[in-house]
Structures are given as C-alpha cells and as structure tokens.
Amino acid sequence: MISDTEVKALLADDLRCIGCGAKIQTTDPKAVGYTPLSALKKGFDKEEVLCQRCFRLRHYNEIQPVDLTDDDFRRLLSQIADTKALVVYVVDVFDVAGSIIPGLHRFVGHNPILLVGNKVDVLPHSVRRSKVKDWIRQQVNIAGIHPEEIMLTSAKTGDDIGPLLDQIEQARHGQDVYVVGVTNVGKSTLINQIIREVTGQRQEVITTSRFPGTTLDRIEIPLDDETNLIDTPGVIHADQMAHYLSAKDLKYVAPQKEIKPRTYQLNAGQTLFAGALARFDFIQGARAGFTAYFDNNLMVHRTKLTNADRFYEQHAGGLLVPPSEDELVNLPPLQRHEFKTTMKTDVVIEGLGWLTVPANTVVAGWAPKGVSVLTRKAMI
Structure with a gap:
C-alpha cells in the first residue's frame, strides 16, 4: 500500500478526483474534494482516486451538496472565450428552454458551436428528427445562440456517438473541444460514451447521476498529444423541472424508455x-x-x-x-x-x-x- 509520505507528495502535486475533477484534500470533510486518508490510500491500490462525494455517488447513488455557487460555475466557463476551440453545447431535447445558458455567446467568444440534442432515444419513433432539429434551432436562435450544426444523440445508449465524433473531428480543426451545458442534460454521460468509443474502455470515467451538478471542475481528456476534450461544470438553471423534485421523483421528468403516447x-x-x-x-x-x-x-x-x-x-x-x-x-x-x-x-x-x-x-x-x-x- 502507498505510504502516507507518498500520498502527501501527490496531494501537494495537485491531485484530482477522476470523477468530478475537484482537487483532492484530506482535511476538511465539508469542502470540495474531501476524502479520508485511509480511503485515498485504498483508492490508489485500486487505481480509483475519487473524492468521498464521487465515491458515494458512484457506489451508492447518493448525492452530497457542495459549496459552489452559480458564479463559481460561470467563472470556470468564462475561460473559454480566451481560447481558440470548438464548443460542444449539450441540450436536453425534452427541456430545450431549461437547457439554455443565458449569455452563452459571452462565455464562448468567437468560437464555433456544435449543438448536441441529447436523450433522443426516449422520443417516440414516429417523431421525425428533422422536426426535432428545427425546433431546437428555433429555440436557441431566440436566445441568440447560432450553432454551426445540430446533432442528435443518446448518451445513455451510445446511439450516434460515431457520427458525432466524426463531426467534432471535422469541426475542431486540431483545437481543443469544450463540452458545456446546464445541469441534468446528460453531459458527463455523453463524455463517458465518447471515451468508450475512442479508447474501448468500459468503466465509467466521469461521475454521472440523475442529480443536477456533479462535475465540480474542468476535466481534461486527451484527444491527441496536444489537444484535449474538456468537460466543464454544469451551469445550474433554477427553472428546470428537475430542481423541484426529490431524488425518487426525478424518474418522472427524466424518462428512461421510449415514451408511449x-x-x-x-x-x-x-x-x-x-x-x-x-x-x-x-x-x-x-x-x-x-x-x-x-x-x-x-x-x-x-x-x-x-x-x-x-x-x-x-x-x-x-x-x-x-x-x-x-x-x-x-x-x-x-x-x-x-x-x-x-x-x-x-x-x-x-x-x-x-x-x-x-x-x-x-x-x-x-x-x-x-x-x-x-x-x-x-x-x-
């Protein structure tokens, strides 16, 4: 087992949780990134460095609140405008209005936007995808968001991940890719599918949950030797239906199967x-x-x-x-x-x-x- 001295050296070297991206710390149980020292040492043995919050979320499906404000999330997103990158903007096809990030154009600057409509698998098969795309485009245009392209996918099933990756590769022109979205649109699940598609790795890498707000800091996934796919925290949108329900009732606003009329x-x-x-x-x-x-x-x-x-x-x-x-x-x-x-x-x-x-x-x-x-x- 790794020694206490080795753990302290790693902590000093900006050790991050593989689930949410938060900096690991062992001193303040109420702060972001906390994990007990004993659990951290066991995590190294299993090659699974997780904060206590992500560990409980992954293994027990329990969410623990964190002291990050909307402003904290938005500050992290505002860094995108200072870069040259492709922005992949994920929305929920069931909640387009609730998926809108107010002032998104200020966060992304002049960077191009590829919009991904997620959760398409629960739409009735009789719904034409062209109509879904037209509806999404109308709604985001009203908000001043003008994507270069709109793709539909299911992060849950992995449907259309291949075509989405092809579109990302074509549109990024060798630059970094930032994935943005409000909470509860399935953003981290989508990135897990992308990782599986690219690497063949089956184990979930990024913490996912039905609960809003699980990614606490940016997480970088290498695309090649010089560029990364970067998962950003979900912006909390207070008007989402999901925020008014308890954990046991979230299933009613997050269908898991195709809806039957x-x-x-x-x-x-x-x-x-x-x-x-x-x-x-x-x-x-x-x-x-x-x-x-x-x-x-x-x-x-x-x-x-x-x-x-x-x-x-x-x-x-x-x-x-x-x-x-x-x-x-x-x-x-x-x-x-x-x-x-x-x-x-x-x-x-x-x-x-x-x-x-x-x-x-x-x-x-x-x-x-x-x-x-x-x-x-x-x-x-």
Missing part, C-alpha cells in the same frame, strides 16, 4: 392533470382526441374544468403525484398559459413532455411558476 377523447370543459406537475384545460373546440407524451409511469387524470381547482387542492400529493405530499411544499404554484391553435399543435411543458391538441381549439397549459410552457407545430 396516450390519447384521450375530450369535450370542451374537461381538464387533464399530469400528476401534480402540470395541467391542461380544454376551453373551447369540438370533441377531439388529445395525445399526451410523458414518462410512461406518470399518471394522467381527467376531470371537469369546473371542478379542476378543487380537485387539485384535494388530491395534489395524494392521487396526483409527483410530488408526494411532503415534497409538495417545494413546488411553486402552477401558472396558467392560454393558447389558441390554428393547426395541430404541441403544448410543451419544458422538462416534462407535451400534449398534442387539434386545430381550432382554445387550451390552457399550467406548469410550476418559472417552468416554460410553449407551443410548436405538432412533431407527430
């Missing part, structure tokens, strides 16, 4: 609840089918519009879950957004899913205050 025949004056997280009111129009695209385990309940407010008050946290009753206090009040459709339209609750509604209807979508409710031309 559910169609409901509705008359005007009826309401659909998606757990306690969202609500759709059919206000005006002829009887028609409305198709819901949410996680397959998320229960959808139908009631009369005139009774909807009372139904929510009585059943939120009970019949209407998630969130559970004890977590309901953390959920902002639902806010109403009304739309009149002239064509078949998707009413999108960012980070949760969407409801496809027919033309010539008046509908209202409700979501926790701060979560975006948008419309788009129907994807299917």
Whole structure:
C-alpha cells in the first residue's frame, strides 16, 4: 500500500478526483474534494482516486451538496472565450428552454458551436428528427445562440456517438473541444460514451447521476498529444423541472424508455392533470382526441374544468403525484398559459413532455411558476 509520505507528495502535486475533477484534500470533510486518508490510500491500490462525494455517488447513488455557487460555475466557463476551440453545447431535447445558458455567446467568444440534442432515444419513433432539429434551432436562435450544426444523440445508449465524433473531428480543426451545458442534460454521460468509443474502455470515467451538478471542475481528456476534450461544470438553471423534485421523483421528468403516447377523447370543459406537475384545460373546440407524451409511469387524470381547482387542492400529493405530499411544499404554484391553435399543435411543458391538441381549439397549459410552457407545430 502507498505510504502516507507518498500520498502527501501527490496531494501537494495537485491531485484530482477522476470523477468530478475537484482537487483532492484530506482535511476538511465539508469542502470540495474531501476524502479520508485511509480511503485515498485504498483508492490508489485500486487505481480509483475519487473524492468521498464521487465515491458515494458512484457506489451508492447518493448525492452530497457542495459549496459552489452559480458564479463559481460561470467563472470556470468564462475561460473559454480566451481560447481558440470548438464548443460542444449539450441540450436536453425534452427541456430545450431549461437547457439554455443565458449569455452563452459571452462565455464562448468567437468560437464555433456544435449543438448536441441529447436523450433522443426516449422520443417516440414516429417523431421525425428533422422536426426535432428545427425546433431546437428555433429555440436557441431566440436566445441568440447560432450553432454551426445540430446533432442528435443518446448518451445513455451510445446511439450516434460515431457520427458525432466524426463531426467534432471535422469541426475542431486540431483545437481543443469544450463540452458545456446546464445541469441534468446528460453531459458527463455523453463524455463517458465518447471515451468508450475512442479508447474501448468500459468503466465509467466521469461521475454521472440523475442529480443536477456533479462535475465540480474542468476535466481534461486527451484527444491527441496536444489537444484535449474538456468537460466543464454544469451551469445550474433554477427553472428546470428537475430542481423541484426529490431524488425518487426525478424518474418522472427524466424518462428512461421510449415514451408511449396516450390519447384521450375530450369535450370542451374537461381538464387533464399530469400528476401534480402540470395541467391542461380544454376551453373551447369540438370533441377531439388529445395525445399526451410523458414518462410512461406518470399518471394522467381527467376531470371537469369546473371542478379542476378543487380537485387539485384535494388530491395534489395524494392521487396526483409527483410530488408526494411532503415534497409538495417545494413546488411553486402552477401558472396558467392560454393558447389558441390554428393547426395541430404541441403544448410543451419544458422538462416534462407535451400534449398534442387539434386545430381550432382554445387550451390552457399550467406548469410550476418559472417552468416554460410553449407551443410548436405538432412533431407527430
């Protein structure tokens, strides 16, 4: 086993956690990068130098809070503007609005952006990829972000990683590659897939979790003798649906399997609840089918519009879950957004899913205050 003297020498030489990139330290259990000395020595023997936080996350799927602010994350990202590099910007196809990094152009400077739409594997097969790309481009353009190219992939399954790597190699022109994104878009999982594709290494290298915010500092992965693929911390976006849910309820906003559509025949004056997280009111129009695209385990309940407010008050946290009753206090009040459709339209609750509604209807979508409710031309 490695000696205490050798460990201290390595610590003095800027030893980093292979999971999150934080500098390893053995003195302050509450600070970033802490690991007990005994655990660190065992880690060397197993060639697995992990901070205590990443060790518990990897082996027990437990997240521990860290004292890093949004400003800390943004300071790390701001270094990109001073370099010449390719920026790979990862967004969640289910939460494009929640994936927007405000002021991204200031962080990346004049560097080109390759945008990656992740989690495409859970979209119904009937969704055309060209429509998904068009939708993403429209949303990021509104935010002043103009990517050179948009690629769709699944970090979970590894689908389309080869074509993505080809595109990265073509676009980087021998320069470093920075991977950026808000928390919970699957950025570190994507990088793990890239490492597997390039090296054939099967073991997970970068700490990944459903929990937002697991990469604490930049992590450099060599692409060749002179350039690196650099994973940056996820920027915390407070309006993401995932931030309002406990660990056990995150599965409802992060589907793991292909979503199966559910169609409901509705008359005007009826309401659909998606757990306690969202609500759709059919206000005006002829009887028609409305198709819901949410996680397959998320229960959808139908009631009369005139009774909807009372139904929510009585059943939120009970019949209407998630969130559970004890977590309901953390959920902002639902806010109403009304739309009149002239064509078949998707009413999108960012980070949760969407409801496809027919033309010539008046509908209202409700979501926790701060979560975006948008419309788009129907994807299917």
